[in-house]
Amino acid sequence: MQGTTLGWMQDEVDHFGFDTDKTFKQRYLIADKHWKKDGGSILFYTGNEGDITWFCNNTGFMWDMAEELKAMLVFAEHRYYGESLPFGANSFKDSTHLNFLTSEQALADFAKLIKHLKRTVPGAKNQPVIALGGSYGGMLAAWFRMKYPHMVVGALASSAPIWQFEDLVPCGVFMEIVTADFRKSGPNCSESIRRSWDAIRRLTSTGPGLHWLSEALHLCSPLTNSQDVEHLKDWITETWVNLAMVDYPYESNFLQPLPAWPIKVVCQYLKNPNVSDPQLLQNIFQALNVYYNYSGQVKCLNMSETATRSLGSLGWSYQACTEMVMPFCTNGIDDMFEPHSWNLKEFSDDCFKQWGVRPRPSWITTMYGGKNISSHTNIIFSNGDLDPWSGGGVTENVTDTLVAITIPEGAHHLDLRANNAFDPTSVLLARSLEVRYMKQWIKNFYASLRKKR
Amino acid sequence: MQGTTLGWMQDEVDHFGFDTDKTFKQRYLIADKHWKKDGGSILFYTGNEGDITWFCNNTGFMWDMAEELKAMLVFAEHRYYGESLPFGANSFKDSTHLNFLTSEQALADFAKLIKHLKRTVPGAKNQPVIALGGSYGGMLAAWFRMKYPHMVVGALASSAPIWQFEDLVPCGVFMEIVTADFRKSGPNCSESIRRSWDAIRRLTSTGPGLHWLSEALHLCSPLTNSQDVEHLKDWITETWVNLAMVDYPYESNFLQPLPAWPIKVVCQYLKNPNVSDPQLLQNIFQALNVYYNYSGQVKCLNMSETATRSLGSLGWSYQACTEMVMPFCTNGIDDMFEPHSWNLKEFSDDCFKQWGVRPRPSWITTMYGGKNISSHTNIIFSNGDLDPWSGGGVTENVTDTLVAITIPEGAHHLDLRANNAFDPTSVLLARSLEVRYMKQWIKNFYASLRKKR
Numbered sequence: 001m002q003g004t005t006l007g008w009m010q011d012e013v014d015h016f017g018f019d020t021d022k023t024f025k026q027r028y029l030i031a032d033k034h035w036k037k038d039g040g041s042i043l044f045y046t047g048n049e050g051d052i053t054w055f056c057n058n059t060g061f062m063w064d065m066a067e068e069l070k071a072m073l074v075f076a077e078h079r080y081y082g083e084s085l086p087f088g089a090n091s092f093k094d095s096t097h098l099n100f101l102t103s104e105q106a107l108a109d110f111a112k113l114i115k116h117l118k119r120t121v122p123g124a125k126n127q128p129v130i131a132l133g134g135s136y137g138g139m140l141a142a143w144f145r146m147k148y149p150h151m152v153v154g155a156l157a158s159s160a161p162i163w164q165f166e167d168l169v170p171c172g173v174f175m176e177i178v179t180a181d182f183r184k185s186g187p188n189c190s191e192s193i194r195r196s197w198d199a200i201r202r203l204t205s206t207g208p209g210l211h212w213l214s215e216a217l218h219l220c221s222p223l224t225n226s227q228d229v230e231h232l233k234d235w236i237t238e239t240w241v242n243l244a245m246v247d248y249p250y251e252s253n254f255l256q257p258l259p260a261w262p263i264k265v266v267c268q269y270l271k272n273p274n275v276s277d278p279q280l281l282q283n284i285f286q287a288l289n290v291y292y293n294y295s296g297q298v299k300c301l302n303m304s305e306t307a308t309r310s311l312g313s314l315g316w317s318y319q320a321c322t323e324m325v326m327p328f329c330t331n332g333i334d335d336m337f338e339p340h341s342w343n344l345k346e347f348s349d350d351c352f353k354q355w356g357v358r359p360r361p362s363w364i365t366t367m368y369g370g371k372n373i374s375s376h377t378n379i380i381f382s383n384g385d386l387d388p389w390s391g392g393g394v395t396e397n398v399t400d401t402l403v404a405i406t407i408p409e410g411a412h413h414l415d416l417r418a419n420n421a422f423d424p425t426s427v428l429l430a431r432s433l434e435v436r437y438m439k440q441w442i443k444n445f446y447a448s449l450r451k452k453r
Numbered sequence: 454m455q456g457t458t459l460g461w462m463q464d465e466v467d468h469f470g471f472d473t474d475k476t477f478k479q480r481y482l483i484a485d486k487h488w489k490k491d492g493g494s495i496l497f498y499t500g501n502e503g504d505i506t507w508f509c510n511n512t513g514f515m516w517d518m519a520e521e522l523k524a525m526l527v528f529a530e531h532r533y534y535g536e537s538l539p540f541g542a543n544s545f546k547d548s549t550h551l552n553f554l555t556s557e558q559a560l561a562d563f564a565k566l567i568k569h570l571k572r573t574v575p576g577a578k579n580q581p582v583i584a585l586g587g588s589y590g591g592m593l594a595a596w597f598r599m600k601y602p603h604m605v606v607g608a609l610a611s612s613a614p615i616w617q618f619e620d621l622v623p624c625g626v627f628m629e630i631v632t633a634d635f636r637k638s639g640p641n642c643s644e645s646i647r648r649s650w651d652a653i654r655r656l657t658s659t660g661p662g663l664h665w666l667s668e669a670l671h672l673c674s675p676l677t678n679s680q681d682v683e684h685l686k687d688w689i690t691e692t693w694v695n696l697a698m699v700d701y702p703y704e705s706n707f708l709q710p711l712p713a714w715p716i717k718v719v720c721q722y723l724k725n726p727n728v729s730d731p732q733l734l735q736n737i738f739q740a741l742n743v744y745y746n747y748s749g750q751v752k753c754l755n756m757s758e759t760a761t762r763s764l765g766s767l768g769w770s771y772q773a774c775t776e777m778v779m780p781f782c783t784n785g786i787d788d789m790f791e792p793h794s795w796n797l798k799e800f801s802d803d804c805f806k807q808w809g810v811r812p813r814p815s816w817i818t819t820m821y822g823g824k825n826i827s828s829h830t831n832i833i834f835s836n837g838d839l840d841p842w843s844g845g846g847v848t849e850n851v852t853d854t855l856v857a858i859t860i861p862e863g864a865h866h867l868d869l870r871a872n873n874a875f876d877p878t879s880v881l882l883a884r885s886l887e888v889r890y891m892k893q894w895i896k897n898f899y900a901s902l903r904k905k906r
Contacts, residue, residue: 016469018775018810019552099472111819147600149829150822322471357471366564369603374901375830376602448827 004029004056004075009116011079013086013100015108024086026109027077029056031063036070037123041442044129044152045075046110046144048137049319052077052084054310055137058254060418062132065435069442072124076113078106078140081312095356098318104367106140111148128445130438131155134413135389136316136324138381143368146376154378154441156434157394158413162381164326164392165364168371171329171342173391178244179335181386185247186267193240193270194336196284197233199277204229216278217285220300235303236284237337239291242306244388245412250422254412255307257294260422266290321351325361326392377401380437382430384410403437405430457482457509457528462569464532466539466553468561477539479562480530482509484516489523490576494895497582497605498528499563499597501590502772505530505537507763508590511707513871515585518888522895525577529566531559531593534765548809551771557820559593564601581898583891584608587866588842589769589777591834596821599829607831607894609887610847611866615834617779617845618817621824624782624795626844631697632788634839638700639720646693646723647789649737650686652730657682669731670738673753688756689737690790692744695759697841698865703875707865708760710747713875719743774804778814779845830854833890835883837863856890858883 007030013022029052035042043062047055056075066073077084080101085091092098110131118125131152133141138160145155163169182190203209204223213232214222223229242255243263250260259265269286292301307313320326327344330337348358381394382405389412397403407414409424415431460483466475482505488495496515500508509528519526530537533554538544545551563584571578584605586594591613598608616622635643656662657676666685667675676682695708696716703713712718722739745754760766773779780797783790801811834847835858842865850856860867862877868884 012813014470015816016555016557017467017552018555018813019548021811095472099470102469102471104469108820115815115819148822150825358474360465360471362568363468366568367561369601372603377828 003033004031004073009113011109011112015105015112022086024079024084026079026084026113027052027082028113029053029073029075031066031073034066034070035072037127039446040070040072040123040127041438042114042117042124042127042129043069043071043073044110044114044131045073046106046131046133046137046140047076047078047081048133048135048140049078049081049316050308050311051082053082054308055134059132059134059416061416061431064419065431065438068435069438072121072127074113074117076110078137079109080315092314092318098355098357101315101318102323103140103143103319103364107144107147110140110144111151114151126449128153128442130441132158132416133160134158134416135160138413142379142381145379146368146373149376149378153445154380154438156380156382156438158382158416159384159387159389159393160381161326161389161392162368162394163371164389165370166327166362168365169392171327172331172334174328174388175241175330175335175337177386177388177391178241179337181244181247181263181388182240182267182270182336185261185263187271188273189263189267189270190336192273192280192283194332195273196236196280197338199280200229200233203277203281212278213281216281217288218300220302231303233338235306236288238306239288240336241388243291244386247386247411248414248417249409249424250420252417255311256291258291259294262290318355318357321355321359322357323360323364325359325364327361373402374399378437378441379403380405380434382407382413382415382434384408384412384414384427386411387413405433456486457484457526462566464562464565468558468565475539477532477537479532479537479566480505480535481566482506482526482528484519484526487519487523488525490580491523492899493523493525493576493580494891495567495570495577495580495582496522496524496526497563497567497584498526499559499584499586499590499593500529500531500534501586501588501593502531502534502766502769503761503764504535506535507761508587512585512587512869514869514884514887517872518884518891521888522891525574525580527566527570529563531590532562533768545767545771551808551810554768554771555776556593556596556772556817560597560600563593563597564604567604579902581606581895583894585611585869586613587611587869588613591866595832595834598832599821599826602829602831606898607833607891609833609835609891611835611869612837612840612842612846613834614779614842614845615821615847616824617842618823619780619815621818622845624780625784625787627781627841628694628783628788628790630839630841630844631694632790634697634700634716634841635693635720635723635789638714638716640724641726642716642720642723643789645726645733645736647785648726649689649733650791652733653682653686656730656734665731666734669734670741671753673755684756686791688759689741691759692741693789694841696744697839700839700864701867701870702862702877703873705870708764709744711744712747715743715747771808771810774800774808774812775810776813776817778812778817780814826855827852831890831894832856833858833887835860835863835866835868835887837861837865837867837880839864840866858886 007028008025010023011026014020052075062073087097090097129152131141131144138157139162141155142157145152179190203213210223246254247263266287269283327342329342330340332339379402383390383393383395384407395404407426407430409426414427460481461478463476464479466477467473505528515526540550543550582605584594584597591610592615594608595610598605632643656666663676699707700716719740722736780795782795783793785792805811832855836843836846836848837860848857860879860883862879867880
């Protein structure tokens, strides 16, 4: 990233046990162009499940407010992602090597890094630090303020579904929001998708049908059996989910290169649900093509990829199988998907097969408090109404200092993105409110510092 | 303990990693004689480094206020102590088996136990829980409120030296308080002890001197070499330290059976420092005999023991070698001991030799915030001025809700002990203030519960 300095910190592989004293190199990026030692601040991005340079490039808001807050920007990479691999190429080898991939270890890394920077960067010692993050990174920002309030004066947790656990929210809410996005983006759009699943089932019930559908969808690898068909449906489902997440008001490239309001573009192909099965699936192809081939350069659609490779899907799959157990379900009525209930037993067995570990679904709420968080302070929870993750987010004020900001036209952490001419007013308001809170935290920090002296 | 019910909870050996799904049985005691399901509360003792029945028997304050607070009493045993051994007889075998002996794991055990009780004890679900503890247990109570404020509405941290780490307080303060206790308890008392070290050195410089001293001190195993002499001095030093901790105003049996104000009794033998070396050491024997032989039944003094076996000294030695790195030092001027500087390198090497691990001296402050704890709420820090641990404790209010209570005539967590006719007024005041805070927390809990409904 232009304007950043690369840093590495030697950190404990295991903060919570002393049997190993192994260390690893954690990566971080610093940008201090606008930083002022006098009255400045430190904005600390709590990195999530991916390469930190990618988050750095997609968190323009921090760059946009750096000057106003006289802020040093720090982007800390999450262990087991990007180049911060505790065991190098062996990091994902087995459950023993993966044992240190948890949110608690990541938060401890962040705490150590802040201590390290305060000790080593002249002028940083007596400055307020604010945690910022989006999505899982937003959860980490909020949890970091909860667990290490001595390290950060506050946190901006953007699109952070800290309540997408156990039964804190209904398991169906996520897919209902995805569905609503499509319903609102074009006539009959969600209905077309709802009907597509049966059409796929009917079309793929014969060998020639499988062949025809593989061609119609321009799949790189043809469908050969019923397992492939299940995979196809999962892949299409994930595509609609991803579109809901990145339904931004301008051309962007987060998970994929996409046009402005991509669901609207997709829905132009899905206006008529009352067509033949082949016609419906040809329309579905056009819709998928918006997501996978906006550049027009793609020769065939690859079912093994749904988003940028900068995201560490392997690491996240492990985390979802251990701590980050998020129950999802669909019923086909309140949403446009095939009905799937949440089956913990099945999920646990799959996790054991893949990783040799079993999830502990109630641990996160034990650790981080579930809905009982009112004793904490200075956390902004921002959510976009278009974002399916808002269903598990904090969308109403908990207290005067645990505040919710809602962005009706916002998808997944739109507020963290760089200023854009096509930004809806709601996100501009959200950002200005966020800056106002942060300035207040900074002001309070310096006021209490003066009192101590 | 009379009136308690024994409980066992199956708990994860490793809360912070998923490679092992091994569990162990954690012991706890419950007393619910005065508990009311309507408007009651739960007082939760966060067990420290010893057998929980022993803490249960030495925390009479909880029993004394149970009726007034309509409280259920819960005493939770700390892992690796008493009968809560993660690997049974192998728990202390090596650093691999000891890997899960940390404060963080212990706090997680407590959180799981509270969840378990709320789920399984009818009527407990919507009741406020208050954490209480003394000494390391007091640190755990404070830290539990800091890290799991969703679990407890407040904490009473009695004699909890949460600042006895790194350079948060001067390393000499602990021994200065011990010295002051002896200075105040009799004329020339501390001076006699100060002179005893050189007398020991002179006496033990010859073989016959070694023999004479072994006899004079009625040691079970005679001194044979200079290493034994070092051990002797350490043992005597620890005896004075322990006396400072348990300098209670009435006959008691905490670390040892002892008379009221035991240091005063000890000091009756140490009035004259201007005597010959043999006479001084005979006086020292009389003083030691107060601590080790109040019953008059002891045939010889055993240098391998200084306190009750209910304390898990082995486990604490490991904890001191990993997280609980408390720097102590003496200079022989501000205290009555031989000068010893704090030497981390030497300490670390000793730890490595004994346990195969190295301490991480700055971890505790990274984790728990050091002196920067003002964003937390509802913690009472009580300290006795006679208690050497008060030197590392919080003895001034941090905020309106992080309050310090000082007991001028109090030794180590005197306030947690049962009501006694010889209690000084200061501890009665402290206890009544503590109850007042707890009642307020309980009241606030029920008020906010009503608001939610």
